[in-house]
Amino acid sequence: MVTAALAEAVTHPAAGAALDIEQVSHAFDIDGTELPVLSDVSISVEPGEFVALLGPSGCGKSTLLRLVAGLDKPRAGRLREDESRIRSPHPSRVVVFQDPTLFPWRSVWDNVALGLEAQGILKSQRHRVDDALDLVGLASFRNAYPHQLSGGMAQRVALARALVNDPKILILDEPLGKLDSLTRITMQAELVSLWQRKGFTTLLVTHDAEEALVLANRVIVFSDRPARVKADIRVDRPYPRHRGDPYLADLRRQILGLLGLDATW
């Protein structure tokens, strides 16, 4: 059954999947004391939506992404992808982690090939690896090892490693955090055009309100830990968006206000 679903994902590249996060709460035990991290979070994401998650550092954004990926189970609540419960990781939901975590013993090409190799379809799909490397502009570094890359390049390899799998839900944990502002803007544009072409559902964690507004359909603002949904803002603006757009500037002020920065803005 899993293999059938896989074959489907490969042959009909992902229209996005719906994602339902229903009353999810989570906590960690640190030295016997309970640290609540998520408190009754409910988010319903339409197929193909681009949702940005904003919140103070340490509020629980990465934790939520791990639950969506199926790497951890929530203490309470349910997560569903297209009506089926999320119980374990699946390559239809690929994560780009906050750290690139490339495998240091694999070349760039082999790192990008990881997903296809793990699913046993690398032999027939090698071109997809090359395509993904082209996409992030690192084709000439295919034989380099991770320790020979800059931080930004490593981040791009991690992005390519995710994209090569044609995910239905792409989960991004500050993937552009380490890039310089120029590469960052280029990659943002790449991401949007990729998302428009492939139609996957995107969940993006970012610290940067402007980035969220330039990229996403919806911006969800979290409270301090334990994270609750503080605001759910629609961004009805056509792409490509302009940073100077007064409508976006207005939303940005509103969001920063929610994050507690109204005095300066």
Next chain:
Amino acid sequence: MSTYSLSDGLASGAPRLSRTPLLANWARESGVGVLASIAWIAFGLSCLWWEDVGDWSRTHSLGIAAFVIAAIALFGTVGADYLGSAGRALRKRAPWLVALGAFLTLWEVATAKFAWLPLPFFPPPQSIIEVYTDDLPKLLDSVFASVKLQLGGYLIGVTVGFLTGVSIGWSRAVGYWVHPVLRFIGPLPATAWLPIAFFTFPSSWSASTFLIALATGFPVTVLTWSGVASVSNAYYDVARTLGAKPSFLVLKVAIPAALPHVFVGLFMGLGSSFAVLVVAEMIGVKAGLGWYLQWAQGWAAYANMYAALIVMSLLCSGAITLLFAIRDRLLVWQKGTVKW
């Protein structure tokens, strides 16, 4: 010709000036070669000049060989530019050739010529050469026996140790049962098993193989285990979200990530297995270099002992070099690895 060279020199004063540092450079680079040559000529002369105090048959040949090496050192370093990589390698090692020549001269004079060192215990170089020429078959047999025993035991130890280490590192259940056994038995020196092994095993060869495997297996197991256990969870998370099954996590994540640790274990295992090999050969197996050493000592054949010792150190060093080469191939992705 001479008229040309005159006008040449007049026309190009500048290049002529720059030729002096070039010449100095050449002298510096070849100077060591000349020194090496002198050292080896001295060694040759020391062989041939005085009469031996004892009865050794290879003195004359050794002297001639020293002159040949002196000639090679001289022409090899002076003409290094025409000899490609061989010339460069020779030039790099020239200082060592000087030291070696000087040492051999001293050794020759102190033993064969004036017997400053007590004789049966400090044989001269020619008597060691004599061992290599006259006792070659027996020496080769011993080398073959040692290599066979060592290789068999080591490979068994590495295989078992690696598999055990991966299993303990991976599976809690295996760890529960194997870890205490490992803690209890592992630190025991393998040689402590010697008496038991030699009467429980059907042959002394199988007993020694077991002991060598044991000595190798312990460090390999522990380091493989710690390597697998210390693999960052982030790697597993990445692989799992990309659809990796448990077998993939073991073979393609845990093992490659643990490999640097594994190699530390392989080196430690190699070292301790050498020790066991020699002891086992001295006590139980009637073959091999350890046995040869023992036998030579029994006959007070000290030259044979030194000869065997030299061969043994070459073999051990060769094995380590080979392991380093394998490591460098497998771990090219690591930065800053030690050059052996």
